[in-house]
Amino acid sequence: MTAKKVAANAAAVLVALFFAFPTYWMVTTALKPRADLLSSDFDLIPSTVVFTNFSTAWSKPGFLSSLTNSLLVSLSAVAAALVVGLLAAVALARMRFRGRKGFLLMMLVAQMAPFEALLIPMFLMMRDLDLLDRLPSLILIYFAVTLPFCAWTLRGFVNGIPAELEEAAMVDGCGRWGAFRRVTLPLLGPGLVATSVFAFITAWNEFLFALVLIRDQNKQTLPVWLSGFQSAFGTDWGGTMAASALFTVPVLVFFLIVQRKMVAGGTAGAVKG
Amino acid sequence: MTAVKTTTDAVPAGVPTPPARRRAATGGAPRRRAGALDRALPHLLLAPAVIGILWLIGFPVLSVLFTSFRKLDLGELVRGEIVWTGLDNYAEVLGDSEFWTITLRTVVFTAVVVGVSVLAGLLIALLMKQLHPVVRIVLQIAMLLAWAMPQLAATTVYQWMFDQQFGILNKTLVKIGFESFAGYSWFTTGTSTLSVIGLLIVWQAIPFLAFSLYAGVIGVPKDLYEAAGIDGASPVQTFRAVTWPELKPLLLMVTFLSMLWDFKVFTQVWVFKQGGPDGGSTTLPVLQYLKGISQSHFGVAAAVSVLMVLILGALTFQYVRRLIRSQEGVL
Numbered sequence: 001m002t003a004k005k006v007a008a009n010a011a012a013v014l015v016a017l018f019f020a021f022p023t024y025w026m027v028t029t030a031l032k033p034r035a036d037l038l039s040s041d042f043d044l045i046p047s048t049v050v051f052t053n054f055s056t057a058w059s060k061p062g063f064l065s066s067l068t069n070s071l072l073v074s075l076s077a078v079a080a081a082l083v084v085g086l087l088a089a090v091a092l093a094r095m096r097f098r099g100r101k102g103f104l105l106m107m108l109v110a111q112m113a114p115f116e117a118l119l120i121p122m123f124l125m126m127r128d129l130d131l132l133d134r135l136p137s138l139i140l141i142y143f144a145v146t147l148p149f150c151a152w153t154l155r156g157f158v159n160g161i162p163a164e165l166e167e168a169a170m171v172d173g174c175g176r177w178g179a180f181r182r183v184t185l186p187l188l189g190p191g192l193v194a195t196s197v198f199a200f201i202t203a204w205n206e207f208l209f210a211l212v213l214i215r216d217q218n219k220q221t222l223p224v225w226l227s228g229f230q231s232a233f234g235t236d237w238g239g240t241m242a243a244s245a246l247f248t249v250p251v252l253v254f255f256l257i258v259q260r261k262m263v264a265g266g267t268a269g270a271v272k273g
Numbered sequence: 274m275t276a277v278k279t280t281t282d283a284v285p286a287g288v289p290t291p292p293a294r295r296r297a298a299t300g301g302a303p304r305r306r307a308g309a310l311d312r313a314l315p316h317l318l319l320a321p322a323v324i325g326i327l328w329l330i331g332f333p334v335l336s337v338l339f340t341s342f343r344k345l346d347l348g349e350l351v352r353g354e355i356v357w358t359g360l361d362n363y364a365e366v367l368g369d370s371e372f373w374t375i376t377l378r379t380v381v382f383t384a385v386v387v388g389v390s391v392l393a394g395l396l397i398a399l400l401m402k403q404l405h406p407v408v409r410i411v412l413q414i415a416m417l418l419a420w421a422m423p424q425l426a427a428t429t430v431y432q433w434m435f436d437q438q439f440g441i442l443n444k445t446l447v448k449i450g451f452e453s454f455a456g457y458s459w460f461t462t463g464t465s466t467l468s469v470i471g472l473l474i475v476w477q478a479i480p481f482l483a484f485s486l487y488a489g490v491i492g493v494p495k496d497l498y499e500a501a502g503i504d505g506a507s508p509v510q511t512f513r514a515v516t517w518p519e520l521k522p523l524l525l526m527v528t529f530l531s532m533l534w535d536f537k538v539f540t541q542v543w544v545f546k547q548g549g550p551d552g553g554s555t556t557l558p559v560l561q562y563l564k565g566i567s568q569s570h571f572g573v574a575a576a577v578s579v580l581m582v583l584i585l586g587a588l589t590f591q592y593v594r595r596l597i598r599s600q601e602g603v604l
Binding site: 012042088092106118120144151207227248 | 315316319321322325326329334336340350397400401405408412414415418421423424426427428430433438441444445448455476479480536537539540543544558562565571574579581582593
């Protein structure tokens with residue numbers, strides 16, 4: 001029995017190494033001096049640590065502008081999808097009206113459908129709107145991609161908050177808006193954060209539409225900029241890995257935020273009881 | 274369905290506020306308008322979402338269908354001409370043997386990636402249950418790192434690890450005695466290229482699958498296992514009689530989602546070799562890009578898009594039906 005446990009734990013450590021290694025390799029490569037990278041030595045652990053790769057990546061033409069563009073596009077799209085999605089979620093979770101089922105089905109299908117298949121009409125549409133090579137095109141598309149997911153997920157979170165709480169607030173003299181703002185919205189905090197993080201990651205990752213709709217180098221987003229690293233860096237793998245690490249940081253930070261907020265959500269839930 | 278409906282019916286947020294109270298709180302809206310507003314409220318709340326979806330999803334869906342029946346190359350696009358060609362685009366695509374090769378390749382690629390990642394996810398989920406808490410947290414953090422890495426960052430890291438000259442993989446293989454891997458290129462054929470891409474996708478897909486399935490595994494009622502233990506069931510029997518039936522709906526769900534996600538992969542395939550070498554790693558989403566964006570045959574590319582959705586629909590038809598039926602209750 002114990003031998004079995006040991007074997008299971010040992011296997012798990014190997015699996016963990018498999019998953020963690022690329023991240024480890026990205027970070028250590030980014031910390032190695034250039035000469036160490038272009039050698040045939042077997043060097044799992046860096047012998048010298050330098051930070052020059054990060055400054056190289058940071059000061060490469062296009063890095064800062066594409067980072068700003070990515071942040072701008074992702075944050076605006078997610079903010080819009082979150083607000084619009086929340087309005088729809090409240091209606092779908094709390095109210096009865098004709099066509100409610102149809103809307104729900106529409107959200108479900110829109111969320112699963114392969115958006116990539118709309119590449120051609122999207123390109124033509126953005127061309128007609130004169131939005132090619134302009135960031136609003138990406139904001140609109142990321143808004144559309146994340147909206148059904150936001151509405152669907154937030155609806156689940158709203159459903160999880162007893163409507164009786166809002167009613168109690170209204171009995172105590174709150175208007176419907178007041179009840180929503182003072183009771184439901186605070187309880188919805190963790191759900192809003194979790195939803196926005198996953199929506200943000202979707203937008204932050206998106207490559208196909210960013211590649212097709214934006215050709216102007218100053219308007220590129222980070223994924224497209226990074227995909228052109230062969231031209232930007234040559235064989236500078238240290239710089240490439242440093243740029244990849246910088247690209248990863250916001251997502252990791254957001255993941256950490258979700259976890260903290262989830263714990264906070266758990267304690268906020270205690271008020272209900 | 275009825276259960277859910279009645280509970281929500283019991284608390285209709287639409288009706289119960291006494292108008293006088295609300296007036297006191299919102300600063301005096303006339304009584305008769307409040308009634309009309311109440312009735313219109315759900316539609317007002319939904320309006321932005323519906324307009325957004327109709328404009329940015331509904332309209333393009335119609336547009337891709339119409340475009341697939343048009344001859345639309347750069348000339349027609351610039352002149353703004355509308356030239357209907359009936360089924361010519363479809364005939365062109367379906368008559369090209371290359372299309373069928375690519376379709377078969379995409380389907381096989383999707384099947385292998387989905388199969389491997391779901392199976393590995395299930396095994397890891399079952400393994401996680403057996404672990405010492407510290408080891409489990411280490412494993413979960415390691416998987417979180419893989420999950421959180423942006424696709425483009427992960428792709429460049431894999432390119433570096435599989436680099437011909439200085440990649441750590443070739444260095445390791447040489448170190449442990451496989452001298453022939455010095456300077457070995459992993460990207461000389463379509464199959465080997467897709468294998469590396471498949472590994473990358475599986476590596477990033479497993480964490481979600483393992484976490485979801487682990488949640489399912491620990492959700493299996495303990496007394497079922499106790500009962501199986503009392504009846505003297507072997508671990509294999511316990512898995513088949515207890516874990517499997519409890520896990521099956523979840524397993525179907527994540528398999529279905531994986532199929533949707535892995536079928537339409539473009540980013541990694543494109544960034545590695547742009548569908549090369551010699552078109553050997555071109556999948557349907559890459560074909561759509563090549564036809565439409567690289568060669569400006571928008572009509573033909575739209576036909577590829579439609580066919581792509583139809584193929585994906587055919588592959589997942591059973592799941593979609595089941596899923597919509599199971600969601601009826603929630604709706």
